[in-house]
Amino acid sequence: MSLEGKRILVGVTGGIAAYKMATFVRLLKKQGAEVRCMMTPASSDFITPLTLSTLSGSPVGIDFYNPKTGEWTNHVEWALWADVMIFAPVTASSLAKMAHGFSDNFLMATYLSAKCPVFVAPAMDLDMYQHPTTKANLDRLESFGYTVIPAESGFLASGLEGQGRMAEPEVLLRYLQDHFQYDARFSGKTIVITAGPTYEAIDPVRFIGNHSSGKMGFSLAEAAASKGAEVILVSGPTHLKTSHEKIRVVRVTSALQMLEAVQHHWDQVDWGIFASAVADYRPTVAADQKIKKTAETLHIDLEKNPDILSWASANRTAQKVVGFALETQNGLEYAQGKLEKKKLDAIVLNEMGEPGVGFGTDTNSVKLIFKSNKIRSFELQSKQELAFSLLNELMNNLYE
Numbered sequence: 001m002s003l004e005g006k007r008i009l010v011g012v013t014g015g016i017a018a019y020k021m022a023t024f025v026r027l028l029k030k031q032g033a034e035v036r037c038m039m040t041p042a043s044s045d046f047i048t049p050l051t052l053s054t055l056s057g058s059p060v061g062i063d064f065y066n067p068k069t070g071e072w073t074n075h076v077e078w079a080l081w082a083d084v085m086i087f088a089p090v091t092a093s094s095l096a097k098m099a100h101g102f103s104d105n106f107l108m109a110t111y112l113s114a115k116c117p118v119f120v121a122p123a124m125d126l127d128m129y130q131h132p133t134t135k136a137n138l139d140r141l142e143s144f145g146y147t148v149i150p151a152e153s154g155f156l157a158s159g160l161e162g163q164g165r166m167a168e169p170e171v172l173l174r175y176l177q178d179h180f181q182y183d184a185r186f187s188g189k190t191i192v193i194t195a196g197p198t199y200e201a202i203d204p205v206r207f208i209g210n211h212s213s214g215k216m217g218f219s220l221a222e223a224a225a226s227k228g229a230e231v232i233l234v235s236g237p238t239h240l241k242t243s244h245e246k247i248r249v250v251r252v253t254s255a256l257q258m259l260e261a262v263q264h265h266w267d268q269v270d271w272g273i274f275a276s277a278v279a280d281y282r283p284t285v286a287a288d289q290k291i292k293k294t295a296e297t298l299h300i301d302l303e304k305n306p307d308i309l310s311w312a313s314a315n316r317t318a319q320k321v322v323g324f325a326l327e328t329q330n331g332l333e334y335a336q337g338k339l340e341k342k343k344l345d346a347i348v349l350n351e352m353g354e355p356g357v358g359f360g361t362d363t364n365s366v367k368l369i370f371k372s373n374k375i376r377s378f379e380l381q382s383k384q385e386l387a388f389s390l391l392n393e394l395m396n397n398l399y400e
């Protein structure tokens with residue numbers, strides 16, 4: 001898990017986006033983090049302390065003094081506990097306090113005791129966000145070495161539209177993953193990753209395709225970017241999106257387009273990871289007009305698509321090349337055959353038929369086979385987690 005054992009202190013202030021923090025805390029816990037939440041008194045109008053304490057599995061800090069137990073909560077101890085602090089949402093008022101050191105509640109006192117990295121996700125109405133005071137306060141936090149997670153554009157609670165919405169919980173999570181997963185060995189490397197299916201046109205409305213969702217390729221792209229690599233993600237048709245600034249998405253439809261995109265970038269990359277399910281054949285001719293159902297039987301001539309992975313391997317200078325194999329029987333044997341035939345550095349074997357494995361699922365369990373014949377098995381886990389594990393293992397072995 002990408003945040004296993006990390007201690008994350010989450011500070012919630014009184015903006016409507018506070019309701020999203022339930023999701024955020026869930027995401028953190030799913031990644032194995034230890035979470036404690038702090039709230040300003042005003043934020044409990046938007047989300048209850050009970051919600052956050054239940055989800056985090058830990059008491060929530062609001063006041064210095066708890067009149068029910070007679071106990072004092074030590075803000076310095078809370079601050080020292082944290083590996084990172086993330087404040088989200090941060091209202092204009094709390095932002096001003098953070099920028100100028102006003103310590104008038106438990107959350108602010110803890111913030112002022114921070115010795116760890118601090119992340120700040122502002123949320124306010126668009127005019128407030130544009131105000132020079134806000135900009136100056138955000139600049140000031142950055143000048144302290146803190147990371148500002150910019151507000152996003154969209155519909156605001158005021159009914160207006162513009163920049164001011166708190167970044168989505170998935171984006172907040174990504175900033176923390178980038179922080180903890182950063183691996184200097186990936187920095188300065190560019191990786192091309194293919195993902196998703198290809199669609200091969202039969203006529204303007206029909207195609208030959210497959211059930212690949214693109215999840216494994218997108219997860220690999222996100223993980224590689226979190227580790228510090230630049231990623232060129234060549235994706236076939238999928239509804240998946242990514243907003244990571246280190247990922248350039250090149251959207252294609254057919255195998256020929258995917259090949260062209262890989263060829264275009266191949267000289268600039270250090271690795272290629274080929275996770276897409278490329279259609280092996282395409283219709284020899286795609287009809288210009290929709291085919292009418294007049295004939296009783298219909299034959300479509302197919303011709304073989306180029307093998308993108310084989311092209312990349314044959315045209316490498318120093319690039320590392322990693323393929324995928326999806327097999328229904330004799331998995332190890334077939335995958336090893338592909339590894340040799342396509343002259344790969346490593347191949348990831350998916351064995352269809354096991355529960356939770358393969359197309360469209362959120363989880364996967366695979367074997368990673370190196371050209372040295374070393375084999376590493378990965379238990380069933382989410383595709384996101386698996387992506388981090390695979391990249392670690394590849395990096396540990398490919399540059400030996």
Ligand code: CTP
Binds near residue numbers: 278323324
């Ligand atoms: N691949 C590719 N271009 C193709 C076909 C496959 O780049 N036209 C890549 C896939 O992205 C994957 C690997 O090759 O990384 C294995 O694909 P697979 O279809 O299993 O291999 P084939 O050699 O086509 O074998 P078969 O379909 O007979 O199992």
